[in-house]
Amino acid sequence: MRDWGESLIQWLPEGTVWFDRPLREDTTFRIGGCARLSVGVHAKDHLIEVVHQAIREGFPWFLLGGGSNVLFSDRGFDGVVILNRLDDLRLTSQDRIETGAGLPLIDFVRFAEKNGLSGAEDLAGIPGSVGGAIVGNAGAFGRNIGEILEYVDLISEDGTVSRMVPDDLEFDYRESKLKYSQDVVISAGFKLTQGNPPLIEKRIEEILALRAGKHPAKGVATAGSFFKNLPPEKPGDRRVAAGLILDRAGAIGLSVGDAAVFEKHANIVVNRGAATAQDVLELTSIMKRIAFESAGVALEEEVRRIGFTEDELAATEIVRAGNR
Numbered sequence: 001m002r003d004w005g006e007s008l009i010q011w012l013p014e015g016t017v018w019f020d021r022p023l024r025e026d027t028t029f030r031i032g033g034c035a036r037l038s039v040g041v042h043a044k045d046h047l048i049e050v051v052h053q054a055i056r057e058g059f060p061w062f063l064l065g066g067g068s069n070v071l072f073s074d075r076g077f078d079g080v081v082i083l084n085r086l087d088d089l090r091l092t093s094q095d096r097i098e099t100g101a102g103l104p105l106i107d108f109v110r111f112a113e114k115n116g117l118s119g120a121e122d123l124a125g126i127p128g129s130v131g132g133a134i135v136g137n138a139g140a141f142g143r144n145i146g147e148i149l150e151y152v153d154l155i156s157e158d159g160t161v162s163r164m165v166p167d168d169l170e171f172d173y174r175e176s177k178l179k180y181s182q183d184v185v186i187s188a189g190f191k192l193t194q195g196n197p198p199l200i201e202k203r204i205e206e207i208l209a210l211r212a213g214k215h216p217a218k219g220v221a222t223a224g225s226f227f228k229n230l231p232p233e234k235p236g237d238r239r240v241a242a243g244l245i246l247d248r249a250g251a252i253g254l255s256v257g258d259a260a261v262f263e264k265h266a267n268i269v270v271n272r273g274a275a276t277a278q279d280v281l282e283l284t285s286i287m288k289r290i291a292f293e294s295a296g297v298a299l300e301e302e303v304r305r306i307g308f309t310e311d312e313l314a315a316t317e318i319v320r321a322g323n324r
């Protein structure tokens with residue numbers, strides 16, 4: 001892999017290829033060992049070529065956007081981490097926007113606002129990239145990004161580039177088919193509606209204020225909600241917040257090493273400074289156990305855990321019996 005990395009340095013822009021770069025630099029949890037090779041890509045052709053070469057060379061590789069929904073192991077990643085930085089952004093018609101998948105989601109939300117387009121407001125404040133949001137069907141306040149998506153252009157596992165529409169992507173709550181493939185989203189098209197600019201702005205500011213009240217302040221190391229909310233108790237109801245169950249189970253105040261449950265939201269784990277991935281695994285195992293003991297529910301991780309062995313992950317599966 002060293003030789004391949006050296007060859008990338010020859011043709012990629014300066015300062016975009018690193019050996020043994022700590023993954024804490026590229027993740028909002030600020031946890032994880034090193035990636036053997038990290039490559040930042042800022043152009044579509046470079047992304048396609050780097051992915052093609054990684055496939056051809058047979059190296060393990062992982063595509064990272066904003067790094068806000070992942071936990072890397074303390075051993076790091078024994079392969080290449082491709083940092084998607086494709087951040088182009090343009091109007092393609094009066095009510096359509098196309099973005100590079102590496103664009104920060106908030107830049108897309110603000111661009112829609114600037115152009116008087118409504119539909120993306122509720123996504124304001126969700127960290128990470130447009131691509132990461134599509135893969136996990138990110139959302140808040142009952143709205144998910146899949147609802148405004150018109151198409152994605154992606155590199156499939158076999159290296160071909162193609163376009164898919166939402167029906168192909170099987171969106172569900174924090175789910176899409178892309179999560180279970182190595183397909184790479186290059187760019188995305190969104191269809192919005194013409195709106196009233198002051199109302200769009202007001203909604204964004206409301207959302208940001210609501211989030212500021214219950215999420216960790218900017219700069220606090222976290223990956224947001226660690227577990228998914230639970231399916232509604234009966235059809236038509238809202239999902240049951242994992243945070244509520246954890247709060248009732250007494251999760252606030254729990255910590256292992258520097259990994260701690262956030263004091264204002266029992267489903268958020270924060271890194272107080274020097275937390276290890278092992279600390280997070282242990283803490284979240286305890287959270288799963290108390291949720292099961294107090295409410296009979298088996299919480300499922302929303303955060304993607306990378307670079308762990310099957311045994312390490314199995315050890316966190318204290319509860320195997322499923323939801324009661």
Ligand SMILES: Cc1cc2nc3c(=O)[nH]c(=O)nc-3n(C[C@H](O)[C@H](O)[C@H](O)COP(=O)(O)OP(=O)(O)OC[C@H]3O[C@@H](n4cnc5c(N)ncnc54)[C@H](O)[C@@H]3O)c2cc1C
Nearest residue numbers: 065066067068069128129131132133138139184185223224
């Ligand atoms: C403080 C905080 C608050 C949060 N609040 C919310 C919230 O309200 N709602 C919500 O849904 N989430 C929330 N999150 C979680 C996170 O921000 C979202 O899941 C976000 O969409 C992840 O995007 P990302 O670019 O950071 O993805 P990453 O963490 O970089 O990657 C996540 C997964 O997506 C894959 N991926 C990323 N980009 C691509 C691409 N271009 N092509 C293919 N695969 C890709 C990665 O391989 C990985 O499997 C929050 C996180 C934090 C830290």
